[in-house]
Amino acid sequence: MSAGNLVLTGSRRLGPGGVEIGPLALGLWRFTGTDVGQNAALVEAGLELGMNLVDIADVYGLDWGGTGFGSCEENLGAVLRARPDLRDRMVLATKGGIVPPVPYDSSAAALRAACEASLARLGTERIDLYQVHRPDMFTHPAELAGTLDGLIADGLVGTVGVSNYTPAQTRALAAHLDAPLVSTQPEYSAACLDALRDGTLDLCSETGMLPLAWSPLAGGRLLAPRSDGGVRPELLATLDRLAEREGVDRAAVCVAFVLAHPTAPVAIVGTQQPERLESLQAALGVQLDRNDVYDIVEASEGVPLP
């Protein structure tokens, strides 16, 4: 019997000696509404709850009813112009490098132009964390490193990270960068354990990079009723059993699972409903021990561990 709570609820740091980040972050992929007051209320609700990392991307707005590339950043820019006090309270993270329909372009000219366009849409002088959204396998990492170091040297960007990179791609980029890669952003949830298995979280253990887990509720699929959403019913049953024991809802257990890895991932939650942000905070009171997290892994993978 292994005792001990594995859920890590303290603040994280963005790089060695870097700024403090709450264990939950606010994701704005679905930030497509255009009511500035409502949008500001969502961002403020997140900040009040300690979700000070705000994650967005230039490409957000192409789906979820958005009006196109850049429109979620424009919506956030409108909030920041109306409420500059909110900008001061957040660690602003955005991404570039997805260029539909190419689909990826991290060449020097394209990525610098993407970053400058993000700054203009967001109406800010500096992006705190600039992330390469997906690897452009046809840009040499030395060229990309030069671009990222240049953005930092010119003061446009505070720190840099990657997203959806393999560990080998991450290492190749890091080898050419002067600046540290402070974060990597993989999909990670009870329904998507790839980062646990493919070396991404191991690389975070090795280098101190902060894992920023996207879609910690599998984009809502983990909240679907038993038969919907394409998630194994055994996994939903395990999550519900733990939720009942802990006196919380299933979503809180899902977030707690993400926080339970020893690299202290940040869970980037994507709800657009302020009251749901509050109930997700219940994850910080959930206790999961080794038995619980391995039960979740086995139920997720559908096979007993050897």
Ligand SMILES: NC(=O)c1ccc[n+]([C@@H]2O[C@H](COP(=O)([O-])OP(=O)(O)OC[C@H]3O[C@@H](n4cnc5c(N)ncnc54)[C@H](OP(=O)(O)O)[C@@H]3O)[C@@H](O)[C@H]2O)c1
């Ligand atoms: N780097 C990448 O390639 C990448 C890819 C995807 C996402 N991301 C980042 O990760 C963030 C989160 O992704 P995500 O939106 O897929 O995250 P998520 O938190 O896994 O899913 C959020 C979705 O679940 C729904 N949901 C249903 N029941 C819920 C409940 N009880 N509590 C909370 N949400 C519930 C939400 O709907 P309501 O809004 O109606 O609550 C929303 O549509 C994005 O905003 C983005 O910043 C990054």
